[in-house]
Amino acid sequence: MNVGVLGGGQLGRMLALAGVPLGARFRFLEHRSPAPVDGLGEVVRAPYDDADALARFRDGLEVGTYEFENVPDASARALADAEIPVYPPPAALEFARDRKHEKDGFGALGIPTAPWRAVDDRASFDAAVEQLGLPAMLKTRRLGYDGKGQRLLRSPADLDAAWAALGDRPLVLEGFVEFSRELSIVGVRGRDGETAFYPLVENTHASGVLVRTDAPAPGCSPELQRTAERYAGAVMRYLDYVGVLALELFQVGDELWANEMAPRVHNSGHWTQNGAVTSQFENHMRAVMGLPLGSTEPVGHSVMLNLLGALPPAEAVLAEPMAHLHLYDKAPRPGRKIGHVNVCGPDREAVRDAARRIERTFPDGAGPA
Template sequence: MLAVAAAQLGYRTHIYAPETGPANDVSGGYTRGGYYDAGELARFARGVDVVTYEFENIAAGPIEALATFVPVHPSPRSLAVAQHRAEEKEFVEALGGRAAPWRRVESRETLDEAIAAIGCPAILKTATLGYDGKGQVRLASPADADAAWEAIAGAPAVLEGFVTFAHEFSILLARGADGSIASYPPPLNEHRDGILSRSTVPAPAEIAVQWTEAAALAGRVAEALEHVGVLTLEFFATADGPVFNEMAPRVHNSGHWTIEGAVTSQFENHIRAIAGLPLGDTGLTGRGVVMENLIGDDVERWAELLGEGDAHLHLYGKRDARPGRKMGHVTRVMR
């Protein structure tokens, strides 16, 4: 989707990855190489004008190496903070944000200490490499500690306490190299089995009244990181205001609705930002919009969805429709 947005602005994209994927079908070039292959990374960097990344589960080292040859946006600093749960919580809290009660967990003993401090129920999450519900274990009581520690294979983690919330929502913004910021209306996010199922805009009133505070925090995060590109912060809407959940230094699944639902999509604004262009209008194209993810076998509904007059279908070209795998999405704009 980034490559398509770039092409519409007249740019050619070149993909670097260890294996082929859907982006190869719509890009001008592809280099198959390992993330730690210094020689291949250097050759790739010399052939492009700017580098960006579309997920955070890669080490910061290769991104830092690329930055010695070519501009990289977002910066390696944004990646380093966002890919570690403890680091991102500390970073956001230092800027005035509130997170759910949490503690670092580095050993089986510190897990017991964290449980004693936070209580149960709680969630043990790996500090890195967790997304869409992966790397997470719920603890109903302290008796679950051994099984939870074994489930994450003793990896560095954080223990998070539960918060009472009405809804989940996200703030998506684009920040240009000149410091300009364009923020999208916050979508209501609904999850199924830990995976985003549906995003709806406009969000309910409980979210709308917390939008200003959450968006201001997201702006402070973007500025502190000197972030260039799209940045996403996820929140819980609680009776006491927005509670920060996690961040992503990239375009986000909860912003896929912007392709048809916003004047300028998150993908186009990301390309605009990293290419030094003015940011585009983030207003809605209709009264509202709903984006539904097609997860696993949901993709088999493609023919039915194409028969709907108001459905905009996006299939990602992934080969295997495994359970829990996002295969595409459908967007409906209310005029």
């Protein structure tokens, strides 16, 4: 099957590595050169909204997908208008890429979130602060990810600087949530409506960037898992979704509150490459190609460690028998995601001990402190 992917970053790379064994042939639309997908399929090197490039890109495709949610809606719709099935559907991009639309959608589906207000100008910003109180988080409605496009407001002294940094675009203000931990659930839905869910995982962030995922999340009750599946499933049914979807969650007491969703394979699901029967990347390709879904059962316990900005010595990581190194073929740059390590095994404490030893091999700034 000829598969077109909008975007050519590390997620596109890992989709191709999972899809080629299933018989997929890949074409990517990607403006960067070099790109992580180079060598894994044809690359149409152009901006995502270049009409001529889109026409070349879609020629001969049988299905389209995308590797991140900041590709233009119009590009995905151009494929659909050319009668090329696009999964997840373009409506999922529209739902997820604007935080106001996303939160309105969560509310309509009965999925709880932190209190929030839309912010369109300085007057509505000040009114939202008055209503929600401080601390609070000011976020751009569009294009923010990995801690970008947001400012934490701790006191009134922070307001002017935050507005100067972000106030030239539509925003949302979110009330501060006293949560016990950050969780996420990754699910997949096939063309026939079949759904499957991986276990809840616990995520650790630094400066808004994911640095570690523990899977399955320790101490999660079956009821908490069912709640997460119910929320993610409601979103997928509402959007007539096909493919992998991730839902980021705050645990507040015995409740789960939605933070945001990602209509794609997700960093908190990277552990599935070595720690589940079927990886999120293979299941996404199975779904968009119309194949039966694979098992989402975990194989023991896993810790995923992101590599940020610099790489540890490969021999030091791989000296751990339970470690699996995944590199993205990206040039090192401070704070940039350039790879990850999956540590997987049958015993949780042994996996955590190995992860701690691996962390000690990281250069400064390359992973969790």
